[in-house]
Amino acid sequence: xxxxxxxxxxxxxxxxxxxxxxxxxxxxxxxxxxxxxxxxxxxxxxxxxxxxxxxxxxxxxxxxxxxxxxxxxxxxxxxxxxxxxxxxxxxxxxxxxxxxxxxxxxxxxxxxxxxxxxxxxxxxxxxxxxxxxxxxxxxxxxxxxxxxxxxxxxxxxxxxxxxxxxxxxxxxxxxxxxxxxxxxxxxxxxxxxxxxxxxxxxxxxxxxxxxxxxxxxxxxxxxxxxxxxxxxxxxxxxxxxxxxxxxxxxxxxxxxxxxxxxxxxxxxxxxxxxxxxxxxxxxxxxxxxxxxxxxxxxxxxxxxxxxxxxxxxxxxxxxxxxxxxxxxxxxxxxxxxxxxxxxxxxxxxxxxxxxxxxxxxxxxxxxxxxxxxxxxxxxxxxxxxxxxxxxxxxxxxxxxxxxxxxxxxxxxxxxxxxxxxxxxxxxxxxxxxxxxxxxxxxxxxxxxxxxxxxxxxxxxxxxxxxxxxxxxxxxxxxxxxxxxxxxxxxxxxxxxxxxxxxxxxxxxxxxxxxxxxxxxxxxxxxxxxxxxxxxxxxxx
Amino acid sequence: xxxxxxxxxxxxxxxxxxxxxxxxxxxxxxxxxxxxxxxxxxxxxxxxxxxxxxxxxxxxxxxxxxxxxxxxxxxxxxxxxxxxxxxxxxxxxxxxxxxxxxxxxxxxxxxxxxxxxxxxxxxxxxxxxxxxxxxxxxxxxxxxxxxxxxxxxxxxxxxxxxxxxxxxxxxxxxxxxxxxxxxxxxxxxxxxxxxxxxxxxxxxxxxxxxxxxxxxxxxxxx
Numbered sequence: 001x002x003x004x005x006x007x008x009x010x011x012x013x014x015x016x017x018x019x020x021x022x023x024x025x026x027x028x029x030x031x032x033x034x035x036x037x038x039x040x041x042x043x044x045x046x047x048x049x050x051x052x053x054x055x056x057x058x059x060x061x062x063x064x065x066x067x068x069x070x071x072x073x074x075x076x077x078x079x080x081x082x083x084x085x086x087x088x089x090x091x092x093x094x095x096x097x098x099x100x101x102x103x104x105x106x107x108x109x110x111x112x113x114x115x116x117x118x119x120x121x122x123x124x125x126x127x128x129x130x131x132x133x134x135x136x137x138x139x140x141x142x143x144x145x146x147x148x149x150x151x152x153x154x155x156x157x158x159x160x161x162x163x164x165x166x167x168x169x170x171x172x173x174x175x176x177x178x179x180x181x182x183x184x185x186x187x188x189x190x191x192x193x194x195x196x197x198x199x200x201x202x203x204x205x206x207x208x209x210x211x212x213x214x215x216x217x218x219x220x221x222x223x224x225x226x227x228x229x230x231x232x233x234x235x236x237x238x239x240x241x242x243x244x245x246x247x248x249x250x251x252x253x254x255x256x257x258x259x260x261x262x263x264x265x266x267x268x269x270x271x272x273x274x275x276x277x278x279x280x281x282x283x284x285x286x287x288x289x290x291x292x293x294x295x296x297x298x299x300x301x302x303x304x305x306x307x308x309x310x311x312x313x314x315x316x317x318x319x320x321x322x323x324x325x326x327x328x329x330x331x332x333x334x335x336x337x338x339x340x341x342x343x344x345x346x347x348x349x350x351x352x353x354x355x356x357x358x359x360x361x362x363x364x365x366x367x368x369x370x371x372x373x374x375x376x377x378x379x380x381x382x383x384x385x386x387x388x389x390x391x392x393x394x395x396x397x398x399x400x401x402x403x404x405x406x407x408x409x410x411x412x413x414x415x416x417x418x419x420x421x422x423x424x425x426x427x428x429x430x431x432x433x434x435x436x437x438x439x440x441x442x443x444x445x446x447x448x449x450x451x452x453x454x455x456x457x458x459x460x461x462x463x464x465x466x467x468x469x470x471x472x473x474x475x476x477x478x479x480x481x482x483x484x485x486x487x488x489x490x491x492x493x494x495x496x497x498x499x500x501x502x503x504x505x506x507x508x509x510x511x512x513x514x515x516x517x518x519x520x521x522x523x524x525x526x527x528x529x530x531x532x533x534x535x536x537x538x539x540x
Numbered sequence: 541x542x543x544x545x546x547x548x549x550x551x552x553x554x555x556x557x558x559x560x561x562x563x564x565x566x567x568x569x570x571x572x573x574x575x576x577x578x579x580x581x582x583x584x585x586x587x588x589x590x591x592x593x594x595x596x597x598x599x600x601x602x603x604x605x606x607x608x609x610x611x612x613x614x615x616x617x618x619x620x621x622x623x624x625x626x627x628x629x630x631x632x633x634x635x636x637x638x639x640x641x642x643x644x645x646x647x648x649x650x651x652x653x654x655x656x657x658x659x660x661x662x663x664x665x666x667x668x669x670x671x672x673x674x675x676x677x678x679x680x681x682x683x684x685x686x687x688x689x690x691x692x693x694x695x696x697x698x699x700x701x702x703x704x705x706x707x708x709x710x711x712x713x714x715x716x717x718x719x720x721x722x723x724x725x726x727x728x729x730x731x732x733x734x735x736x737x738x739x740x741x742x743x744x745x746x747x748x749x750x751x752x753x754x755x756x757x758x759x760x761x762x
Contacts, residue, residue, distance in 0.1 A: 048674060050635075050671045053637060054635075054637060056637075057637050057639075057642075058637075058642070113745070113747065114745060116747050135747045137669075137674070137747065137748060137749060138635075138637045138667065138669055139667060139668075139669035139674065139675075139676070139677040139748050139749065140667045140677070140714075140746075140747070140748065141747050142637060
């Protein structure tokens with residue numbers, strides 16, 4: 001990119017310089033013209049001096065020379081010559097001994113006769129002068145006044161400050177000798193310049209590139225004056241380096257800035273990567289923990305960015321998982337694990353489905369009497385031990401505790417999850433419960449708790465199973481006549497003095513062999529036909 | 541009455557004699573482009589060399605009107621005295637640096653009549669200038685013969701009543717080029733007949749300060 005900018009810059013600098021130089025050359029012409037005019041005007045005014053006019057024809061030579069010298073000083077010229085109408089030198093401030101000799105540039109005087117005034121560049125004594133020739137009118141011409149202004153470095157410096165270019169003046173004499181007349185360049189650069197400039201370069205019409213020492217100079221050449229085979233050339237030059245200096249400065253600054261920004265971005269990227277990788281690895285550790293089932297973790301990422309938010313979210317998630325685990329654990333304790341699982345796995349919605357369910361009701365007989373004779377603490381103790389044991393049996397057989405109603409247990413086989421042998425599961429559970437009760441009673445005996453007796457009613461029927469209750473609080477349960485019948489069968493155990501009574505539908509669906517005895521028929525509420533009931537006493 | 545009659549008779553004779561014995565030299569001066577040249581002076585110098593001296597009493601005038609010399613060219617015979625009146629309301633400073641007559645009338649006030657007389661006793665050309673008005677310029681052409689005339693706008697000059705004889709006839713003009721054919725060596729004037737001597741001259745470009753048009757003063761070069 002630097003390279004591209006550099007190339008573009010060089011090209012544009014060149015074109016800018018050459019445009020500037022062309023403009024400069026116009027300004028130079030203009031300045032030279034103005035200078036010429038001003039010198040002419042000044043010289044003309046000098047020529048009007050009446051005393052001077054009078055002296056030309058009357059004064060002695062010494063006086064005349066002195067007058068001419070004085071005139072020269074009035075306009076700060078470098079020399080003045082007075083030339084007669086016959087082209088002989090009457091007085092010359094530079095070389096007084098030229099008096100009476102023919103004026104060297106007679107053709108210029110002749111030109112003045114035609115044009116009234118002439119300005120030109122001449123060489124004298126190795127110096128170069130811009131000269132102005134005007135007539136001394138009294139009121140016809142009586143002599144010619146030549147005033148010379150040296151073209152030297154100082155003059156060029158004045159002009160160069162106006163056109164912002166180095167100016168060098170070359171003189172190409174008629175015999176082809178090239179001379180540097182004056183220049184604004186330093187001595188060293190002049191040597192380079194003189195070494196490079198030749199006739200071909202001077203005659204070129206387009207701008208050139210000259211290398212002077214270290215710097216390249218775009219150079220524009222103009223022909224200032226051509227007379228009698230000799231010519232004066234002006235070389236306007238501008239250093240490419242100088243023009244490009246601001247750009248080079250900019251480039252250096254740009255490089256420094258780039259370096260600094262690279263450094264900064266390096267440091268920043270390290271910091272950023274640290275601030276990313278570190279929390280990410282922390283989070284990964286946390287995720288592994290979660291994977292392993294350890295929800296009780298808290299990762300610490302003290303950042304106020306997305307990762308910080310992520311870690312907060314992660315922690316919240318861990319809390320959530322922990323809570324859910326806790327809930328599911330608790331749910332498993334409050335409701336049966338199967339329901340808990342069903343509840344946790346599915347989207348909990350109110351409403352239910354019709355299902356064939358075997359409902360088991362068990363109740364402690366004469367519990368009311370028992371509670372009257374025993375302390376509440378003991379009752380609770382008894383009840384808890386009893387319910388724990390019985391619930392454990394029911395769940396072992398795949399039953400689901402629907403609810404505890406005081407000392408009564410309502411359990412479901414076939415809801416929420418159906419098994420093909422739900423009926424047998426229920427019957428085996430009931431038998432196990434009665435057997436376990438004997439063992440429990442022996443324990444109670446040791447604790448001075450009177451033995452208890454239980455009744456169990458089992459009925460199999462199509463019921464509605466599902467979540468029932470309000471939107472915010474509901475239970476998984478079953479409702480239907482089948483439930484009432486199971487409860488009623490449990491109530492009948494007292495009357496028939498048997499522990500387990502099952503309904504006809506249950507009896508018909510049992511696949512295993514049990515010791516069953518028909519007890520009779522009972523009328524079931526809502527049905528016209530009486531239902532046959534059986535007592536279950538053991539397995540075959 | 542007798543005297544008057546005598547005068548009339550004398551006059552009659554003189555006039556009659558003029559017709560009978562005197563003749564004019566008529567010249568026309570043109571430039572190379574064929575334009576008639578005003579302010580050219582024709583002089584006829586008798587080849588015999590006999591020249592009548594100028595009458596000291598002859599006084600001619602070069603006036604200054606509106607910062608201009610009147611007239612631009614004044615031919616006079618050697619020995620003539622010119623007066624320099626000033627018809628402007630300002631002063632003038634007439635000078636001549638010419639060899640024929642160097643003089644200066646510094647800053648003299650307006651005045652009429654025969655004021656500031658200057659006698660020109662050498663032949664030649666006197667260029668008059670005014671030190672305070674650069675453009676003011678006039679020429680006095682001092683000749684050694686009484687036979688001279690100045691061309692008018694039509695380029696015509698007549699030397700009246702020139703006696704018969706052989707003359708060297710010359711033309712002069714302030715701007716005449718030296719290369720011009722300005723001399724006719726022998727012109728014979730015969731009694732009773734006018735003679736013609738025409739010239740075609742070359743004029744040079746003149747360097748002088750010109751009055752800027754519409755300005756009170758000032759000046760510009762050509």
